[in-house]
Structures are given as C-alpha cells and as structure tokens.
Amino acid sequence: MLLSFPCFSRVRQTCAALLLLLCLPLPCLSLLSAHAAEPDFAPVREYIRTRMQERDVPAMSVAVAKDGRLLWTEGFGVADRERGIAADADTMYSLASVTKTFTAVALMTLVQEGRIALDDPVNRHLGEAGLHSWVDDADAATIRHVANHTSGLGTAEQFFYGESERALIPPMAQSIQRYGHLYRRAGEVHEYNNFGYGLLGHVVERVTGQSYGDALRTRVFEPLGMRHSSIDIGPGLERHAAARYGGKREPIPFYGFAEPGAAAMYASAPDLARFGLFFLGRPLPGQREILDARHRAAMVENAFRTDPHARYGIGLEVIDDGGYRWYEHGGSMSGVSASLTMVPSEGLVVAVLGNVSGAPVAQVRERIFQQLLPGWRAQAAATAGPATASAPRPAPIGTAPSEWRGDWSGTLHTYEGPVPARLRVLEDGRALFRLGDQLWSLLDKVEVEDGRLRGYTLSQVPTADARRRRHALRVDLRLRGDALAGEAMAWSGPKGPAGVLDPYFVFALNHWLELRRADSGDEG
Structure with missing residues (x-):
C-alpha cells in the first residue's frame, strides 16, 4: 500500500502542469505570457x-x-x-x-x-x-x-x-x-x-x-x-x-x-x-x-x-x-x-x-x-544634469515709452473699409484710444516689452462680423520707421481682458492698425 501525502500530490500536480506547458505550441505560450503581462488599469479607473x-x-x-x-x-x-x-x-x-x-x-x-x-x-x-x-x-x-x-x-x-x-x-x-x-x-x-x-x-x-x-x-x-x-x-x-x-x-x-x-x-x-x-x-x-x-x-x-x-x-x-x-x-x-x-x-x-x-x-x-x-x-530625473539658474525675464512695463508720448492718428483697415483711429499717450505713460467718432477709451492692461506695446480697449470695430457680439479690441503695436503699426484684434468670449463679454468664445478678428504722429493743430 502506497501512502499519499499532500505535499507529494502538489509536486505531482506541478510537474504535470509543467509537462503540459512544454507540450504547448509556441504561439500558445506567447498568448499565455501576453495575458499574464496585461497591465492592471484599476487604479487609473x-x-x-x-x-x-x-x-x-x-x-x-x-x-x-x-x-x-x-x-x-x-x-x-x-x-x-x-x-x-x-x-x-x-x-x-x-x-x-x-x-x-x-x-x-x-x-x-x-x-x-x-x-x-x-x-x-x-x-x-x-x-x-x-x-x-x-x-x-x-x-x-x-x-x-x-x-x-x-x-x-x-x-x-x-x-x-x-x-x-x-x-x-x-x-x-x-x-x-x-x-x-x-x-x-x-x-x-x-x-x-x-x-x-x-x-x-x-x-x-x-x-x-x-x-x-x-x-x-x-x-x-x-x-x-x-x-x-x-x-x-x-x-x-x-x-x-x-x-x-x-x-x-x-x-x-x-x-x-x-x-x-x-x-x-x-x-x-x-x-x-x-x-x-x-x-x-x-x-x-x-x-x-x-x-x-x-x-x-x-x-x-x-x-x-x-x-x-x-x-x-x-x-x-x-x-x-x-x-x-x-x-x-x-x-x-x-x-x-x-x-x-x-x-x-x-x-x-x-x-x-x-x-x-x-x-x-x-x-x-x-x-x-x-x-x-x-x-x-x-x-x-536620474539623467538630468544639475539645474542651472537662468536670469529672470524682466517684467513688461505697464506704461507706454516716453518717446511715444503725444498724439498719433491713422487708420484701422477693415474689410468694409478704413476707419479713422487715434492714440494719445499721456505724460504719465497711460494711453487713450479712439475709433471713428466713438468716445475715447483707456488702453487697459498695457504691456511694453522689446519695443512692442500691447493693450486692450473697449472700442468697437464697426463691421458686420464684429457687431455680432460686444467685444474688446487688443492692439499690438511696434514702431516701424515713423509709424506705430501692427495687429488690432476684436475679441469676444469668456474670461477676457475686459471681463466676461460672452459665456463662450465667439470670435477673434484681426485688422491692420497704422498710426503716425498727428499734426500739432489736429484736435481729437
């Protein structure tokens, strides 16, 4: 009579399982291996x-x-x-x-x-x-x-x-x-x-x-x-x-x-x-x-x-x-x-x-x-070199350059035709902007950096596309020869520079703005 011990039984089962695996064709072994290596996405879930x-x-x-x-x-x-x-x-x-x-x-x-x-x-x-x-x-x-x-x-x-x-x-x-x-x-x-x-x-x-x-x-x-x-x-x-x-x-x-x-x-x-x-x-x-x-x-x-x-x-x-x-x-x-x-x-x-x-x-x-x-x-992190401190970038200046002070006049070019435009840079560096016969508007959130002036105004672009919603106008000007020129973008949407103008984004529309020094006798 042969005695049967649980440990011997487990050994026989393990050996049998190994023999079965060895008898499997290689593609089946690959599939079993791939299945065993499946990632567990439960933590991500x-x-x-x-x-x-x-x-x-x-x-x-x-x-x-x-x-x-x-x-x-x-x-x-x-x-x-x-x-x-x-x-x-x-x-x-x-x-x-x-x-x-x-x-x-x-x-x-x-x-x-x-x-x-x-x-x-x-x-x-x-x-x-x-x-x-x-x-x-x-x-x-x-x-x-x-x-x-x-x-x-x-x-x-x-x-x-x-x-x-x-x-x-x-x-x-x-x-x-x-x-x-x-x-x-x-x-x-x-x-x-x-x-x-x-x-x-x-x-x-x-x-x-x-x-x-x-x-x-x-x-x-x-x-x-x-x-x-x-x-x-x-x-x-x-x-x-x-x-x-x-x-x-x-x-x-x-x-x-x-x-x-x-x-x-x-x-x-x-x-x-x-x-x-x-x-x-x-x-x-x-x-x-x-x-x-x-x-x-x-x-x-x-x-x-x-x-x-x-x-x-x-x-x-x-x-x-x-x-x-x-x-x-x-x-x-x-x-x-x-x-x-x-x-x-x-x-x-x-x-x-x-x-x-x-x-x-x-x-x-x-x-x-x-x-x-x-x-x-x-x-x-292991392969990165030692951190090197870079010089902090200077913060943009919030006022217009002193050499820009005074009155500028010119044109906002739209697909419906030119619109008269004015910029007045005050002695304290603040700036006012005006389109056509609209009221003067303070140029807000002014940033001056690398010879470029950016700011926002509530002046309204008088085209059919822009009249679809109330909007802010972002001017982005650079001195080019004797002119201040660049992009003026009508913008309407949420969380904008002028507050919430619309709950969802509606448009951003670019126009060319070009200004030159106004004649001393030209009143705005």
Whole structure:
C-alpha cells in the first residue's frame, strides 16, 4: 500500500502542469505570457471616477493601445445628460485642436502624391482668395510655415452657435479675403494660429475637389478603420455624439466654425488609438498605409523649437520629457477637453477625451504613463544634469515709452473699409484710444516689452462680423520707421481682458492698425 501525502500530490500536480506547458505550441505560450503581462488599469479607473466627481465632469472616455493592439477602451459617466445616454468606448467627442493632426495627415497624403509640396507658397493653392502681407511678400509664407505656426498670420477664429447662426458661417474663401493677413515675416516666430489650419483644410478641399469632411473620410477615417470619426457629427452617428457642457454644466448649443480644419472633428477614443497605432508603424489588421514611413517622419522631423522640451512639426508637437520622446496634440474649447499622445519607442498610444473644458485629460494620461512606461519621470530625473539658474525675464512695463508720448492718428483697415483711429499717450505713460467718432477709451492692461506695446480697449470695430457680439479690441503695436503699426484684434468670449463679454468664445478678428504722429493743430 502506497501512502499519499499532500505535499507529494502538489509536486505531482506541478510537474504535470509543467509537462503540459512544454507540450504547448509556441504561439500558445506567447498568448499565455501576453495575458499574464496585461497591465492592471484599476487604479487609473478609480482615479478617473474620483476626479470626474470632484470636478463634475459629465463624461470621459479613454483608450490605450500598444504594439499593434488595443489594451483598454472604456467610457465613464453620461455623454448626454438630457437624453440619458451613457458614455461608452464608442462615444464620439468634439476634439477641438486635435483636429489639426488629421488635417495635417490629409495634407501629407497630397504631398506624398506629388500634388503639393511643403515648401510651396500657400497662396499657390488658394486661388483668388490669397493671403496679403503688411510686412513682406505674401508668397514667402509656405505650406510648411502655416503647418508649424510660423507663417506670421494674424489671429482669426469665428464660432457660430445654434441653428440661428449656422447660416452665418462664411465660406473659407471669404474668411481668407477678410482675415488672411500676415503681420510678421514667415519663419521668424512660432505663434499658434487656428486660422492657419483653416487655410490648410481649404487647400485640401481645393486640391482634392472634395469637401473637407469628405476628404478626411475617404483619405483618413475609412482606410484606418475609424468608424466613429467625422467632421462635425456625420450622418448616422448622432446617437454616439457626446454633448458639450459649459462652466455651470449647462448644455452648450451645437456650434460650428468658419475654420473647420482647425477644430471641427469628432472621434471616439478607440479611433484615436487606431490612428496612433498606424502612425507609429504598428497598425491593426486591415488598416491601409495612407502615409509611408518617410512622410510620417516628415511630420515630426525638423520641428520648430517652441520651448526647451517641445517642438512643433506638421500638426504634431514633439515632446522630450519624463525620460521619453512623445508626439502629441491637445484640444480645449467650450465643452471640450482632448488629448492624443504617442510614444514611438514603446509603441504606445493614449487617448483621453472629455465633454467639458478643464476635464483632467492630461492628469489621466500621466497616470497611464506611470503604469506603462518604466522609469517614467524618475528616469528623467536620474539623467538630468544639475539645474542651472537662468536670469529672470524682466517684467513688461505697464506704461507706454516716453518717446511715444503725444498724439498719433491713422487708420484701422477693415474689410468694409478704413476707419479713422487715434492714440494719445499721456505724460504719465497711460494711453487713450479712439475709433471713428466713438468716445475715447483707456488702453487697459498695457504691456511694453522689446519695443512692442500691447493693450486692450473697449472700442468697437464697426463691421458686420464684429457687431455680432460686444467685444474688446487688443492692439499690438511696434514702431516701424515713423509709424506705430501692427495687429488690432476684436475679441469676444469668456474670461477676457475686459471681463466676461460672452459665456463662450465667439470670435477673434484681426485688422491692420497704422498710426503716425498727428499734426500739432489736429484736435481729437
């Protein structure tokens, strides 16, 4: 009679299990290993729920992909409170400026086909509605300059709310004629510009002969299997769309744009992850290579330096931080928070979306990085050199330079014609401004730095576009020869320099302002 001891029984079971594993084919062993290595996203999930409750965020969705497969997709909260629709993995969110990455990809497909070149003057592809420069040859501004925000374009954005304003959305050609002005020489400085991506979307339309939405659908979304992506909300996708919510968590009326190439896209988080896998060269089965490796690399190589850790390429930022290099674009506007990040060395893509401004998308991404990137942040700290103190930048002066004191007169140039303008710089350095026959207005929040004066006034620009809302006027002047000249931007929206002029952003409209010393006998 053989005695059976529990310890011997366990040994026999273990040996049997090992023999079974050794008999398995290698692919099965790989699958078991991959399954065992699945990351645990429970802490991130709990973090999302906690932060959403703290900030009263209606809905968020997240997608994480790595090495050619989706690891995690999930929706949280309620995508549409009024209709009682819960957020899920397929919920489509407004993306704001993440749209620019996709406009850039569509543009690069045309570069790949040889139909345009990055160093073409952008005017070559705009037809009669070309750019106008106040300081240089307009043809010096290339497609590359526009794409990396170094073209010198003035600020121009227009949002239109609800059905009553939808009919007011102008064709892009009209917006170019009115606001396609260059205020700086191309390549001099990086200044983030939404109007530029409206231009690039228009280039895509003109070269392809398709609408902007159709061009992105056929060139990007469909080939990459992005079935829950569209410009605005595509037909049949309405039930997947998250509502946008405002600061008091009120539903914001649906709004459209004069510059759709800058901000008009909707997508689900998994669709952004699908795009990211393609871009990193780790595509999912069935995805077509709409851009080859050389043209994808061109979007992030030779990017324009914007700060010590960041550069802006063609529709993507290149970040060196936390011990890794990553590509990203974020988006924020009324009712929108969006983040798309790709880490090429790890084949990692993270997409986080929310339907209110200020949702913790960057913080959620940080938690996912901590989970998946070995030595995240700690690696950067270990390899960083000793900190070096840099000289503090002098604070801007709050009064106009003494040599500018006195009266200046000239013209604000608008698409409806010239408007007389006056600037009076007082002995104490304060400044007053006047447009046409309006009252004098104090130039507020004045900053003078590097020979440049900026300030805000409540003078109203008398054009149909600007009369749509009460607005502030930001003047940005520089001494050019014997003239003070530069951009005067009509601005309407929340939390502005003149207080809350509108609960949501409405417009920013640029105009050329040029002033010269007034005759001593000229009374204002």
